[in-house]
Amino acid sequence: MKIKDIFPLLEQMAPLAYAEDFDNVGLLTGNPYAEANGILVCHDALEAVIDEAILKNCNLVVCFHPILFSGLKKLTGRNYVERAIIKAIKNDIAIYAVHTALDNHQQGVNKIFADALGLMNTKILVPKEGFIRKLVTYTTPQNHIPLRSALFTAGAGSIGNYNNCSFNSTGSGTYRGNENSNPQVGQRGEFTQADEVKIEVTFEKQQESAILKALFTNHVYEEVAYEIYSLENRHQNVGLGMVGELPEPVTEADFLNLVKTKMQTGGIRHSAFTGKNIHRVAVLGGAGSFAIKNAIAADADAYLTADLKYHQFYEAEGKLLLADIGHYESERYTAGYMATYLGQYLNGIKVFASQTNTNPVHYF
Incomplete structure (x- = not known):
């Protein structure tokens, strides 16, 4: 099987047409006509991940975040992006990214997020327009x-x-x-x-x-x-974020403890408690400040996302509990899902979930 023969399966998991216009998804580097030796699935295709791919004899790295997001004018190894790309090219390793193609999928990033919290009756938070x-x-x-x-x-x-x-x-x-x-x-x-x-x-x-x-x-x-x-x-089955319900309402403190345990976060920044129990929950993996109003409109009691700025916490307006649980943490189960998905359909090609922790944020 050639690397390009794996693309239809990747497209089934994360259709490239679902990706946002600003994104850079699909094959980022490598020869699609090379024979596939093995697949390493990761969150971020850093240099250490490429080293892991070499060690495991994998010539295809499937990553969530695209290591190439904007144009490169030089390849001199001066930063982490260039070093990863240079090492991948030198070792004939192809890199394929899914990012918002999987974010927008009904069974993708945010369904994984919702399932980790035990949310039921889920639906898309921000349905895709113009699709x-x-x-x-x-x-x-x-x-x-x-x-x-x-x-x-x-x-x-x-x-x-x-x-x-x-x-x-x-x-x-x-x-x-x-x-x-x-x-x-x-x-x-x-x-x-x-x-x-x-x-x-x-x-x-x-x-x-x-x-x-x-x-x-x-x-x-x-x-x-x-x-x-x-x-x-709006396409009700394609879009960003997810909203669902906990089996039973819980206090805000108990809810945050649940999130901290399930998502294995080192800390949670949140808006002021509202005094209401949490039952209906909105989630959006990664940077999701743009959907605060969508969460409020969906009558969510809490909205979990990442990368919130200081003034954005004011936007909760006492209407919901707004929580930043960390970018990596909100997407932490994504790579495992991708590895499992590919592994169940591919015979004769080994699929590995990367053991390299690529979270750049540490907690003291």
Whole structure:
């Protein structure tokens, strides 16, 4: 198996189309056509992790955070990023990052976070916008069922817990073909009015090429009439953060003790206690100050995230308990999840969870 043959599995776990626009995900360095010897899964692909990959004979490192986040103008080994990249290249080790592609997945970082705390009835905290598109096309009554089925097979028509979703309406279409036309119904040069079925289906934007291929392959018209719209609907199953409920309400102090134990954090910075018990909890792994208002709007009693600044604690406004549990701590189970996921699908290639602690923050 070549390294590139592992990419579909990585895309299944963390679709690159789910990543935020600012992010740098996918293959960062390395030869995708090299034979895969082994996979080392880590949180951060630091130089020490590359050393571990060399020791374990792994030529693919799958990391959560991209070691290459912005452009490099020089490779001289002057900082930790350049040193890691140089060592990876010298030792023919490929590096692949998932980051916000896994953050936005319904079963990704924040579901792992929520599960660690025992949250139930979870749903996305910040649903992704600008991600759903709609196809509208027109065909003959005889063609509409096989065409619609082909669109479903290509991935169209999935909405939450339902698939094969579409809206179909009948109407009358008109056209006149020129001397070079070959109409399915009617004759060239003649004005034709024919019965047609209008098919409407939604799909995720990364599916567009597959949807269009299915459309053109299975449509009977010489010229396929279709429209694609970008919808403003939020995708309820793709997005950042998670909100759920504890099995039973607990006091704020007991809740923070639970978090400290489950997430193994060296300390928690938090806003003033509200005096309310904690039942509904919002979480967002990594830097999540931007979603404080979302947590409040979701009626959360507490919001757990990381990298909060001084003045952002004021934004709790006494409406919830706002807690910064540490960036690494909020994502600490992610690498283990990735290793388990890959290991259960790959046969013949060893998958290792890195034993290198890459948390740059220490507690005294």
